[in-house]
Amino acid sequence: MSTTPELIHSYISNGLDCTHLEVDGDGQHFTAVIVSSAFAGKRPIQRHQLVYAVLGDRMREEIHALSMKTLTPEEYQG
Structure with a gap:
């Protein structure tokens, strides 16, 4: 099964x-806009390490880029 933006x-x-989350991609390369208060400070x-921790092994096995x-949320509103 190929990885999708929805997955x-x-x-x-x-x-x-997340207060806002957008993911786009073509099955190989993906882009994400992630808005979370967990990123404050x-x-x-x-911030990227937090996301990688959530994705875990999927970053190596399913998600290539x-x-x-x-x-x-404050940065996103600004």
Whole structure:
């Protein structure tokens, strides 16, 4: 079964409390806009590590390329 944007959306939303989440992709390369208060006070690399932790082994096995924009709710509104 190939990975879809909807699957990645469900993986992220099940593991991270998001106020906004968009995932697009073609089955190989995916982009995500992830808005979560969990990102508050964290540097970009720490935010990405949070998402990678939620995705776990799927990053190696299912998801070959994921480009992320990680924002707090305040950054997203601004």
